[in-house]
Amino acid sequence: MLYTVKEVSELAHVTIKTLHHYHKIGLLLPREVSEAGYRMYGQWELERLQEILFYKELDFSLEQIGELLAENVDRTAILAEQHRLMQSRQKRLTQLIITLEASLAAAKNGGTMNQADMFKGFGSEAEWREALEAQNQHLKENYGYDLAEQPIDVPKMNEQAAEAVRFMKGAAACLREGRRHDGPEVAQLIAEHLAFLQAHGHAIQPDDYAAQSRFFLGDDFHRSMLEAQQVGLAYYLCLAAEAYAAGSGSN
Amino acid sequence: MLYTVKEVSELAHVTIKTLHHYHKIGLLLPREVSEAGYRMYGQWELERLQEILFYKELDFSLEQIGELLAENVDRTAILAEQHRLMQSRQKRLTQLIITLEASLAAAKNGGTMNQADMFKGFGSEAEWREALEAQNQHLKENYGYDLAEQPIDVPKMNEQAAEAVRFMKGAAACLREGRRHDGPEVAQLIAEHLAFLQAHGHAIQPDDYAAQSRFFLGDDFHRSMLEAQQVGLAYYLCLAAEAYAAGSGSN
DNA sequence: GTAAAGCCTCCCCTAAGAGGAGGGTCAAGA
DNA sequence: TCTTGACCCTCCTCTTAGGGGAGGCTTTAC
Incomplete structure (x- = not known):
């Protein structure tokens, strides 16, 4: 036939x-x-x-x-290679989706955000305001909370942004390296981070920080930002902050 | 310039x-x-x-x-559309990777192209289900080998191990894909997992499961196993289990 | 016998550039 | 002023996996 x-x-x-x-x-x-x-x-x-x-x-x-x-061919090797390729493609796709979500959140509030803008330093207070506008709108609309009325100190903001990135990168490294969320390395990082914040006029206590980290989990904007840095980081940080708060409270 | x-x-x-x-x-x-x-x-x-x-x-x-x-354009709508597109692409990619793993397993075991026969007529959901089945089969065997030396009920352990691995992979996918720890996808996974455990003689309640997940965080053996599967998974699962317990307790 | 359906080959088109041919332009050193 | 080498230009073809269509046979049904 x-x-x-x-x-x-x-x-x-x-x-x-x-x-x-x-x-x-x-x-x-x-x-x-x-x-x-x-x-x-x-x-x-x-x-x-x-x-x-x-x-x-x-x-x-x-x-x-x-x-x-074809005959006489190592199908296993070809399939394995394809598997690797698809996995890296998936990884990239995931990052891309997370970035898209962050951009979407920013666009909804009238800003344009690309990842580069997110952590780069700015030259003027106006620029900082503009960059933070999206985030403020997001917080205000969804949680009735307004940060925009406070004046902005440009060098200070740049310094704080840099410190925040450093902290995030450090925490991501701990997570990747399998350090416990209640271990000394992470506790050290959090302690330094809180000390920095306190030295820069934020009266933030371990309990507050834990609450903030927990809040980030439910907030698409912040969770996407953390997850873009490292998959799982938002969850790790939340648990680490809570463990830190519990530890510093009881001691 | x-x-x-x-x-x-x-x-x-x-x-x-x-x-x-x-x-x-x-x-x-x-x-x-x-x-x-x-x-x-x-x-x-x-x-x-x-x-x-x-x-x-x-x-x-x-x-x-x-x-x-261009100016005067609805960036939000375009970004949202792209987001949908990327998510469906990711979904397909995930299916594809699972199928690849199944094919790879078959190829390793000397199965040549009759493996392809398994998925013949692709496009229907039934075929993808078949692909998942093969995948489960493979994991069961591998995990079975590992445990074979211990005096246990091998077929039963295999079945449970396979289910556990499937659950873990599903949860890892959710984490990578940016799904909320308290979202419906993860809740569904946990519900199925608990139902399976209950059907196999483990009287485990959402609260117990949350406690167990929390315990895993502090236990190097279990934490490493989860983290080996996907960075951040142990923390994600713990928070997801707690959210699930909270949700099922209050309703 | 004729019409409709089916088949063929040949050619151009896609997205986002890569690679190269052939030739013009610029700045520095002799 | 000439030359050399770096730099630049346009134009052409090529890549994937086919899609669309023109123009022209072949087969089948009535």
């Missing part, structure tokens, strides 16, 4: 153009070609087509699929 | 070809073009280029970027 291009295209849900293409690049040859030049496919070709489509679903290129379907 | 293509390409880490291209399609016009036809860019153009590159990172097409950078 032989099938015409139309029949194959309907059986396998591909277009005739695709069959032409696979013929041209030698990936799927018809069993025979009639005198009039009509392509005729047999059962074996249909099965091969299924395999081609299967690997195509896995995002292999047609060239790779040709190799995969 | 004007910059040549070479200078811009080095400042912004793009190729000169890219600048030519953006000029041709009208996305980034030089501030001026010299008599000899040299493209010269100013500060404003550099900033616009940064924005272009930022949106390019978010996988927007150049055409979309042009629209995004």
